Amino acid sequence: xxxxxxxxxxxxxxAGQRPAGAQLxxxxxxSSLLEVKGVTSAxxxxxxxxxxxxxxxxxxxxxxxxxxxxxxxGSSHALGGLLGDGEVSQTLVEFERAPVLLVPLAxxxxxxxxxxxxxxxxxxxxxxRVRFRxxxxxxxxxxxxxxxEPEHPRADxxxxxxxERQDPT
Amino acid sequence: xxxxxxxxxxxxxxxELLRPLAESAGxxxxxxxxxxxxxxxxxxxxxxxxxxxxxxASLLASAGxxxxxxxxxxxxxxxxxxxxxxxxxxxxxRHLLALVVSEADAEPAVALAKxxxxxxxxxxxxxx
Numbered sequence: 516x517x518x519x520x521x522x523x524x525x526x527x528x529x530a531g532q533r534p535a536g537a538q539l540x541x542x543x544x545x546s547s548l549l550e551v552k553g554v555t556s557a558x559x560x561x562x563x564x565x566x567x568x569x570x571x572x573x574x575x576x577x578x579x580x581x582x583x584x585x586x587x588x589g590s591s592h593a594l595g596g597l598l599g600d601g602e603v604s605q606t607l608v609e610f611e612r613a614p615v616l617l618v619p620l621a622x623x624x625x626x627x628x629x630x631x632x633x634x635x636x637x638x639x640x641x642x643x644r645v646r647f648r649x650x651x652x653x654x655x656x657x658x659x660x661x662x663x664e665p666e667h668p669r670a671d672x673x674x675x676x677x678x679e680r681q682d683p684t
Numbered sequence: 685x686x687x688x689x690x691x692x693x694x695x696x697x698x699x700e701l702l703r704p705l706a707e708s709a710g711x712x713x714x715x716x717x718x719x720x721x722x723x724x725x726x727x728x729x730x731x732x733x734x735x736x737x738x739x740x741a742s743l744l745a746s747a748g749x750x751x752x753x754x755x756x757x758x759x760x761x762x763x764x765x766x767x768x769x770x771x772x773x774x775x776x777x778r779h780l781l782a783l784v785v786s787e788a789d790a791e792p793a794v795a796l797a798k799x800x801x802x803x804x805x806x807x808x809x810x811x812x
Contacts, residue, residue: 586746605765611757
């Protein structure tokens with residue numbers, strides 16, 4: 516059973532603003548992504564579709580976008596396995612009015628963190644610029660996520676066993 | 685698959701429509717499948733047609749479901765980027781077209797595929 520965590524939504528202050536002396540701040544990093552021209556929302560979602568944190572600009576519904584993640588990611592990984600070509604680096608869903616970009620976030624140990632950065636864009640024309648900027652910005656998002664891992668463990672960890680399989684002792 | 689009569693004509697026509705795309709630079713495979721994941725025709729090698737069709741259909745179903753909730757319009761296509769390849773799935777009315785292409789050649793191949801969609805759709809409609 517999936518428990519939807521109360522997400523931390525950024526966006527109430529100036530985009531990218533960080534408290535003085537604050538360490539890596541996931542909401543701040545996501546707000547920075549909103550400063551990239553064409554990005555209308557940015558969020559971090561667990562592989563199970565649970566919204567961890569998000570920053571929303573002019574459009575989008577972060578929770579609804581998050582619901583896209585588990586099934587799209589599952590099929591993407593299956594197709595990656597079919598091609599035997601390693602990890603999925605991006606999945607792009609191009610809708611009529613806006614593209615949605617899903618980018619698996621790297622973990623601290625160079626593997627996957629089990630989380631995905633989800634960005635909605637204003638237009639297909641923004642894709643090239645956004646992809647270019649993401650190369651430098653997403654590692655900071657991944658690092659900020661790792662810094663708060665005890666609060667939000669890997670999406671594929673900590674799954675409760677069904678009652679009938681729990682150890683009675 | 686019955687390759688005689690009307691079905692045989694359809695298979696031949698479909699293959700002819702897909703061939704220029706399959707022979708373009710970097711294209712590893714091109715496939716037409718039903719939206720519920722059954723492969724109808726594939727030109728390419730080294731891939732399991734049934735798995736490709738099933739997962740491409742699943743991916744498009746996810747996008748279609750999200751499109752209904754997000755009010756972003758219909759999904760135009762879904763692209764999965766891998767280190768060396770891109771897999772692109774285009775929805776048709778009751779079918780889909782899946783394209784596996786090398787990363788370097790993805791843009792021209794996707795443009796070519798978009799140009800072929802109307803003809804493939806027409807062929808599928810005519811044979812229905």
